[in-house]
Amino acid sequence: MAKLQGFANAFVLFLASVAAIQCVSGEIVCEKLPTDICAFAISSSGMRCVLEKYVQRGEVNYQCVTSQVRADKLHEAGGWIETDECVQACGVDRSWAGISSDPLLDLHFMDKLCSPPCYKGCPKIVDLYFNLALAEGVFLPNLCDALKSNPRRAMAEATFKSGSIGDGAPAPASAAPVASAPAPF
Structure with missing residues (x-):
């Protein structure tokens, strides 16, 4: 029961953070997305967001950046954060760096x-x-x-x-x- 409550709280926090990102700026900017929702997101400009891996002082870090890959006419006017259901259904992983x-x-x-x-x-x-x-x-x-x-x-x-x-x-x-x-x- 405690695990279920913890999951529910984490999910509510996730949804709130996504809503806050969209509401505060009015648009999705890849560089402002947390790394845990970056991969498979689409910015408001229609460009795909990508998780980029870099090493700083010997430590591996990740950041969300705007790729040069356009999401073809499928982007929403306000951008898109891919759902957990689709991530799971399609077998992709939000921790994948780059587009390959x-x-x-x-x-x-x-x-x-x-x-x-x-x-x-x-x-x-x-x-x-x-x-x-x-x-x-x-x-x-x-x-x-x-x-x-x-x-x-x-x-x-x-x-x-x-x-x-x-x-x-x-x-x-x-x-x-x-x-x-x-x-x-």
Whole structure:
């Protein structure tokens, strides 16, 4: 019972801090966000927030910064803090630093990303990984469809097609950002 009360208090405090950030400034500015809600947030200007890792006097620290990645036409007028439900449903982690396509190589991650609760209910996270996959030469809806029938083969083909997702290869010129990912289910 005490743990449940502690969780409830922490959750109320979290919601209050998010509301305070939005109400005080009237907008979401990545650099003003606490590090524990930074990842997967979208600033009021439509740019994605990213957790940046740095070392100062031998100690690893993190700060929230504005990335150069636009959230395609999905950003809200007042910005967006991703919900805990979507973070959990999609298998992402708020402690991830940077924006990377590396999770697309993880079968467990892809299973969660392509699941209906994530793919249909969390468009901002899906949009991010849709564009990351596209930049690697992989069409996320097709990969999600293939994962339903033969997950290992789908992952092998995606890795082969992209030349190994996450190898730092530049995006093809035709890989312009897309407004939203079509539903695979």
